Amino acid sequence: MNNTLIQEDNISAKLRWLISSRIAIGTFLLGITLFIDIRKTEPFHESSFIPIYFIILLTYFLSIIYIFLPKLIANLKANIFIHTLCDVALITGLVFVTGGISSIYSVFYPLVIIYSVLFLARGGGLVIASACSILYGLLLDLEYYRIIHPFYGMAADQTYPSGAGYVFTRILIHIFSFYIIAFLASFVVEKEKIARTLLAEKETAFDQLDLLHRSIIESVDTGIMTINLQGKIKSFNRAAEEITGFSFTEIGNRSLVDLFPDYSDIFKKIGKEDYKKSAKNRFDMVILGKENKNLILGCSLSTLKDNKGKRIGDILIFEDLTSIKEMENALERSRRLALIGEMAAGLAHEMRNPLASISGSIQVLRKDLSLSDIDEKLMKIIMRGKDQLESIIKDFLLLARPNAGNHEQISIRDIIEDVMESIQYLPDWNDHVKISLSLFDNLTIDANRMEMREVIWNLVLNAIQAMPEGGTLVVATRRTLAYGITDILEIRISDTGYGVNEKYVEKIFEPFFTTKERGTGLGLAIVNRIVEGHGGRIMVELNAEKGTTFIVNLPMNK
Secondary structure: HHHHHHHHHHHHHHHHHHHHHHHHHHHHHHHHHHHHHHHOOOOOHHHHHHHHHHHHHHHHHHHHHHHHHHOOOOHHHHHHHHHHHHHHHHHHHHHHHHHHOHHHHHHHHHHHHHHHHHHHHHHHHHHHHHHHHHHHHHHHHHHOOOOOOOOOOOOOOOOOOOOOHHHHHHHHHHHHHHHHHHHHHHHHHHHHHHHHHHHHHHHHOOOOOOOHHHHHHOOOEEEEEEOOOEEEEEOOOHHHHHHHHHOOHHHHOOEEEHOOOHHHHHHHOOOOOOHHOOOOOEEEEEEEEOOOOOEEEEEEEEEEEEOOEEEEEEEEEEOOOHHHHHHHHHHHHHHHHHHHHHHHHHOOOOHHHHHHHHHHHHHHHHHHHOOOOOHHHHHHHHHHHHHHHHHHHHHHHHHHHHOOEEEEEEEEEHHHHHHHHOOOOOOOOOEEEEEEEEEOOEEEEEEEEEHHHHHHHHHHHHHHHHHOOOOEEEEEEEEEEEEEEEEEEEEHHHHHHHOOOHHHHHHHOOOOOOOOOOOOOHHHHHHHHHHHHHHHHHHEEEEOOEEEEEEEEEOOOO
């Protein structure tokens, strides 16, 4: 049904083109006739001009009728037969008024035969060729036998200018040429239809193949990008857009180096020989995403070849390894932390008993001895050293074995307020520090109270120590969602201190890493261990102007 409608639309369009062409030919003929009439030159007799003008005007009039004819006669083939038969009649009339057997306008017959074949196929073309043969032959026969006289007034007793043999030969040659033209035109049209059919089949197959190709390329979760020999990006699939955050309209025909700055260096390292080996063209690359976030991509580079095997570019296949690399780094940190924890636990255990003995002995001696001022100072130094060792042993044990039990529903607001009140009595406290609390009411989590207090204490203490000349300490809590599903308690602790060097951000949670002169490097490691033990996550942000923000996310429903 759809194919029939399409064919009818095509025929209607061709029919309009035919009407336009007929008007153009009539106008051309009118121009020639006017030129001959004005210049008073041959080949027309003076009596022929008025009939020629009449035939041209009749052509215009019929063309107007042809425009509205489809509304009266819906059958398109019937319309075309009317067109062609009328044209044959008009051409015969034109031949008659322009000299009959000597008229040059018999050349218009083949035009009608050709377009009839285009519209009506071989059968229609043969019918019109027969009509042309009959009318032209009849015209010449009637003129020869003096049944009709040449339009420009040959006398009745005047001998016909051509012999019977010439007239017969001319009729025969025209008839033969009409049928030859019909057959040749039909042959060409049939071949053209076959070619169109094959082309349509090929286009359909190509479209299906292209659709399948695009469906596969767009369906995979791996980024696929093609680059030409000039390094310009020529294609960019859906997964590539999702991974990088850039759309193809933003980066199409741009240099690959704009998106992958390390590409040129990596491509040089691969080398021409190694380029053919799949094991050699795999590499990791760090790019800056659309949101200025570093992305780690696992890439594979292959040659893009044409059907002759000639290299026309490259195919870059990549996937986002950022989360995997983060997991690997977290696993490596956990492994190192577990190893350090085991060592710390053993060391703390070995130190604890001798330290307890030393501490007890010093306490006994202190009671029974009368010490001078100097000895008293020395005794206090010993006691402070003992307290420091005990604090370190406590941190070691907490780092090695966070308390997995004793969980209860605790109010994080109460813990933060208690820490903020207690922290002001420490030697590190500065009266120039301004505290800003933004605590959400009724936020409770299932956690170990002492460990949560340790987390808040260490983070607040770090913030205060980062502001020796004063500043603003902001502690805020809120309830949010992770991945739109899980309820999360978010704790943000910000300071306006000297901040953390960007190159140290990845190391600050590692045990024994510190930038402080007297720091042990265990505080943030303990915080990270406790938060991870509660199924949470801790992150650090460097503030735009100065200072640091630590963000702790803890699940509210375990």
